[in-house]
Amino acid sequence: MNVEGLTGEHYDGLVNYRVDPHGERVVVLPAICRAGRHSLVVAGYRAVADSAGVAVECQACRAEGVSPAAWHFGTAGPLAARAEFDDQPYLDRWTRSDAARPGRR
Ligand SMILES: [Zn+2]
Numbered sequence: 001m002n003v004e005g006l007t008g009e010h011y012d013g014l015v016n017y018r019v020d021p022h023g024e025r026v027v028v029l030p031a032i033c034r035a036g037r038h039s040l041v042v043a044g045y046r047a048v049a050d051s052a053g054v055a056v057e058c059q060a061c062r063a064e065g066v067s068p069a070a071w072h073f074g075t076a077g078p079l080a081a082r083a084e085f086d087d088q089p090y091l092d093r094w095t096r097s098d099a100a101r102p103g104r105r
Contacts, residue, residue: 015028015054025077026080028089029071029085031086033045033058035069038058053073057069
């Protein structure tokens with residue numbers, strides 16, 4: 001599946017947002033890397049947001065040459081002020097990958 005404006009070999013759909021108790025827009029990123037192998041906070045990650053969307057790359061997968069090493073999300077609406085990690089909105093996304101699949105609910 002390709003979406004115009006996004007580069008990369010795959011596309012993981014739209015990124016999720018939530019609004020915190022202060023009314024601030026927060027972008028929610030998955031806590032586990034695209035390959036389902038690492039905690040991004042532990043392994044290290046690089047998040048890049050631009051007009052095309054947001055990419056979150058796992059540094060460990062990148063170092064090991066694992067592909068895909070990054071999530072590629074489309075964005076919608078204004079840029080979020082903050083980012084946080086939560087796997088919950090993304091539990092179905094790994095099923096599109098042939099890589100390791102975390103346990104499904
Ligand atoms: Zn990884």
